[in-house]
Amino acid sequence: MASETAAVAQEGARRTAGVTFAARLAFEGIRHSYHGKETLKDVSLTAEPGEVLCLLGPSGSGKTTLLRIAAGIEAQSHGRIVINEREVAGPDVFLPPERRGIGLMFQDFALFPHMTILDNVKFGLTAMQSKAATAEAMAALDRVGLSHYSDKYPHVLSGGEQQRVALARALAPRPSVLLMDEPFSGLDSRLKDTIRADTLAILRETRATAIVVTHDAEEAMRMGDRIALLKDGRLVQSGTSDDLYRRPCNLFAAAFFSEINEFSGVVRDGRVMTPVGEARAPALADGAPVTVAVRLSGIGVQAEGGAIPARILSRRFLGVVELLSLAVPGSERTVRARIRADQLPSGIKDVTLTVNEQDILVFEKQSQTS
Numbered sequence: 315m316a317s318e319t320a321a322v323a324q325e326g327a328r329r330t331a332g333v334t335f336a337a338r339l340a341f342e343g344i345r346h347s348y349h350g351k352e353t354l355k356d357v358s359l360t361a362e363p364g365e366v367l368c369l370l371g372p373s374g375s376g377k378t379t380l381l382r383i384a385a386g387i388e389a390q391s392h393g394r395i396v397i398n399e400r401e402v403a404g405p406d407v408f409l410p411p412e413r414r415g416i417g418l419m420f421q422d423f424a425l426f427p428h429m430t431i432l433d434n435v436k437f438g439l440t441a442m443q444s445k446a447a448t449a450e451a452m453a454a455l456d457r458v459g460l461s462h463y464s465d466k467y468p469h470v471l472s473g474g475e476q477q478r479v480a481l482a483r484a485l486a487p488r489p490s491v492l493l494m495d496e497p498f499s500g501l502d503s504r505l506k507d508t509i510r511a512d513t514l515a516i517l518r519e520t521r522a523t524a525i526v527v528t529h530d531a532e533e534a535m536r537m538g539d540r541i542a543l544l545k546d547g548r549l550v551q552s553g554t555s556d557d558l559y560r561r562p563c564n565l566f567a568a569a570f571f572s573e574i575n576e577f578s579g580v581v582r583d584g585r586v587m588t589p590v591g592e593a594r595a596p597a598l599a600d601g602a603p604v605t606v607a608v609r610l611s612g613i614g615v616q617a618e619g620g621a622i623p624a625r626i627l628s629r630r631f632l633g634v635v636e637l638l639s640l641a642v643p644g645s646e647r648t649v650r651a652r653i654r655a656d657q658l659p660s661g662i663k664d665v666t667l668t669v670n671e672q673d674i675l676v677f678e679k680q681s682q683t684s
Contacts, residue, residue: 612673
C-alpha cells in the first residue's frame with residue numbers, strides 16, 4: 315500500500331502522455347439478443363472525439379454488452395457501429411477488434427501472470443519492432459508511475475498498481491477510442507478517488523475518446539463529459555451530469571442520481587399537496603396522478619422555525635452527515651433526511667422541516683417507465 319501511494323504521489327514527475335488522434339464512435343440503432351432475450355433495444359448514442367462518455371446503469375442494463383459490441387467481441391443483431399464515418403460493424407461489415415483502433419481495459423485487468431509488467435504492456439504492440447515496442451511500453455509505464463516495476467510480475471502488485479498497468483497496456487498502441495469496463499470497481503475505497511483522478515488526467519493528456527462503464531452515479535459525474543443512463547437495454551437519458559441531476563426525465567433517472575422520498579398525489583391548479591408541503595406542477599393537467607420525489611439532501615431539519623412539524627424516529631451518525639427517519643403529519647410513510655452532522659442537539663425528538671424547492675421533482679405516473 316505504501317509503495318502504491320508513493321507512486322501515485324509522483325504524478326508530477328511522470329512523462330506527458332503521447333497524444334492520439336481521437337475518433338468519433340457512434341452506436342446507431344443497436345439491438346442485441348442473448349438466448350432469445352433482447353438485451354439492447356434500439357440504442358443510438360455518439361461519443362465525440364476526445365470526450366469521456368460514461369455508460370451508467372444498474373446490473374443487466376446492457377452497459378457491458380454495448381461496450382463489447384463496440385470492441386468487436388460481440389456482434390449486434392441490428393444497427394451499425396461507425397468510427398469516424400467508417401462503418402466497422404453492420405449488416406454487411408464486421409471488422410475484427412484488432413482493426414478498429416480501439417483499446418479495451420477489462421474489469422479484472424486481464425494481465426498475463428507469466429509475463430513481466432513490461433511484456434504485458436508490450437503485448438498490443440506487435441506491429442512494432444522489438445526495440446521500438448520496448449521504448450513505447452516503457453514510456454506508457456512511466457506515464458502511470460510504474461516504470462520501476464517493468465521487470466516484475468503482476469502478482470507482486472497491489473490492485474491499484476495492476477489497474478495502472480492495464481491502463482498503460484491499453485494506451486500504449488495509442489488507440490483512437492479507449493473502452494473501460496468498470497475499471498475502478500475492485501480498488502480499495504481509500505485509493506479509488508486518487509486512482510480515478512490519475513486515470514482521468516492521463517485520458518485528458520492522451521486526448522483519446524473514452525467510453526467508461528460504471529454503475530456508480532457519482533463516479534460517472536466525476537469522470538464523464540457526458541453520461542448515458544441505461545435501463546433494461548434502453549437508453550433512458552443522455553447529457554451532462556448537470557442535465558441528468560437537475561432535469562431527470564423520469565423517476566428512475568431521478569432516483570439513480572440521488573436518494574429520494576416518494577409521495578403520490580394529484581395535480582390541482584398547477585400544484586400537488588404532499589406531507590412535506592406543496593410542489594409546483596404548472597405544466598401538468600388538472601387531475602393528473604403524479605409521483606413527487608423529494609431529495610433527502612433537500613430537506614432541512616431544525617429545532618424550530620420550519621414550516622412542517624416532525625418527530626425523529628431514528629438518527630444514524632455517518633461521519634460528515636446524519637441520516638434521519640422522521641414522522642410527519644398526514645403520512646403513514648416515514649420521511650428521510652440527510653443533514654450535516656451535529657446540526658441538531660443530542661436527544662432532541664420534536665423538530666421542524668423546510669424543503670428546498672429545487673429538490674422537489676414531479677413526474678406523471680404513466681411516464682415513469684418511459
